Amino acid sequence: MRIEEEAQRRGLRIAxxxxxxxxxxxxxxxxxxxxxxxxxxxxxxxHDMVRQCRxxxxxxVQPNLFPRLGVLLRxxxxxxxxxxxxxxxxxxxxxxxxxxKDINQPDSxxxxxDELGLPAAEILKQAQAEPAKASLRQQTxxxxxxxxxxxxxFFARGEMFWGNNxxxxxxxxxxxxxx
Amino acid sequence: MRIEEEAQRRGLRIAxxxxxxxxxxxxxxxxxxxxxxxxxxxxxxxHDMVRQCRxxxxxxVQPNLFPRLGVLLRxxxxxxxxxxxxxxxxxxxxxxxxxxKDINQPDSxxxxxDELGLPAAEILKQAQAEPAKASLRQQTxxxxxxxxxxxxxFFARGEMFWGNNxxxxxxxxxxxxxx
Numbered sequence: 001m002r003i004e005e006e007a008q009r010r011g012l013r014i015a016x017x018x019x020x021x022x023x024x025x026x027x028x029x030x031x032x033x034x035x036x037x038x039x040x041x042x043x044x045x046x047h048d049m050v051r052q053c054r055x056x057x058x059x060x061v062q063p064n065l066f067p068r069l070g071v072l073l074r075x076x077x078x079x080x081x082x083x084x085x086x087x088x089x090x091x092x093x094x095x096x097x098x099x100x101k102d103i104n105q106p107d108s109x110x111x112x113x114d115e116l117g118l119p120a121a122e123i124l125k126q127a128q129a130e131p132a133k134a135s136l137r138q139q140t141x142x143x144x145x146x147x148x149x150x151x152x153x154f155f156a157r158g159e160m161f162w163g164n165n166x167x168x169x170x171x172x173x174x175x176x177x178x179x
Numbered sequence: 180m181r182i183e184e185e186a187q188r189r190g191l192r193i194a195x196x197x198x199x200x201x202x203x204x205x206x207x208x209x210x211x212x213x214x215x216x217x218x219x220x221x222x223x224x225x226h227d228m229v230r231q232c233r234x235x236x237x238x239x240v241q242p243n244l245f246p247r248l249g250v251l252l253r254x255x256x257x258x259x260x261x262x263x264x265x266x267x268x269x270x271x272x273x274x275x276x277x278x279x280k281d282i283n284q285p286d287s288x289x290x291x292x293d294e295l296g297l298p299a300a301e302i303l304k305q306a307q308a309e310p311a312k313a314s315l316r317q318q319t320x321x322x323x324x325x326x327x328x329x330x331x332x333f334f335a336r337g338e339m340f341w342g343n344n345x346x347x348x349x350x351x352x353x354x355x356x357x358x
Contacts, residue, residue, distance in 0.1 A: 040328040
C-alpha cells in the first residue's frame with residue numbers, strides 16, 4: 001500500500017515482480033500459508049495486522065477466507081511495467097483485506113481495471129491466455145531460485161529484504177549514494 | 180540489547196520473564212528453531228542480522244553453533260526482579276552473538292556475574308538446584324499458555340508484541356496515557 005509513494009519520494013524506480021505464494025510455499029514443503037499452518041503465529045499475526053493497519057491509517061477487515069486464490073495476478077504481471085501497476089495492486093489488496101471479496105473473479109478484477117480507465121476485457125483475455133500463465137509460473141520459479149520464502153520481498157542492490165518491517169531498510173539501501 | 184534503555188527513557192518498568200524456546204518450539208510441533216528447520220528463511224535471517232546489528236551499532240558474529248543451550252537462563256530467572264537483570268542478559272547475548280562462546284557453562288556465566296559484582300558461586304548454586312529448574316519449566320509453560328511462539332515477546336496492557344520489529348509499538352502502547 002505504501003511502496004510506490006515511498007519510492008517516488010526518494011526518486012527510486014520499482015521493478016514489480018508478481019509471483020504466486022502458493023506454489024512457492026509448496027516447493028518449500030508447506031501445504032499452506034505459515035499463518036494457517038502455525039496456529040499460534042497466525043492468531044498473533046491477525047491481531048497485529050489490526051494494529052499495523054491502524055498505525056498506517058489503512059482500512060482493514062479480516063478476510064473470511066485466507067489465503068485467497070490470486071491467479072488473476074497474471075493481470076499484475078501484464079501490467080508490471082505499466083504506470084497503473086501500483087494503483088492496481090492497491091485496489092486488489094483493498095478488495096481482499098478491506099472489503100473481504102474474492103480476488104479471483106474476472107468481474108471484480110475487471111471493475112478495478114475499468115475504474116483505472118483501462119481496456120478491461122482485452123487485459124483479462126490476455127491474462128487468461130497460456131503465455132500469461134506460463135510467465136507467472138516462470139516468475140514464481142525465479143522467486144524460488146532467488147531464495148524468496150514470503151511476500152512482500154524486496155531486492156535493493158542485490159540484497160534481499162523481507163516484509164513491510166524491512167521495506168524502509170531496502171529503500172534506504174537503494175537510495176544511498178554509491179561510493 | 181536496547182529494551183532497558185528505551186524503557187527507562189519512557190519511565191516504564193520492565194517485568195522480565197525468562198523462558199526456554201526449545202521446549203516451547205517442541206510443544207508447537209517443531210523439533211528445532213524455525214531458522215534451522217526452514218533453511219531459506221534461516222539463510223535470510225542470518226544475513227539480515229548482520230544488517231540489523233550494523234544499524235543498531237551492535238557487535239555481531241554468526242555463532243558456529245545455533246541454537247545454543249541456555250538452561251543457565253535459570254540465572255536470569257533468579258535475577259528477574261534484581262537491578263542487574265538487564266546487564267546480565269546483554270552480557271549473555273554478547274557471549275553468544277558477539278563472541279561466539281558457549282552460554283551454558285557455569286564458568287562463563289560465573290565470570291559475567293563476577294564482573295557485575297555479584298556473588299557468582301552462590302547464584303550458580305541456586306540456579307542449579309531443583310526449585311530454579313522447576314520454576315523455569317513453569318515459566319516456559321506459562322509462556323506457552325499465553326500464546327507465545329518466539330522470543331523476544333513483549334506484553335503491554337495485555338497485548339502481545341513479537342520481535343524487535345514490534346518492540347517500539349509495545350513501548351508506545353505502554354507509554355500511552357489511559358483515557
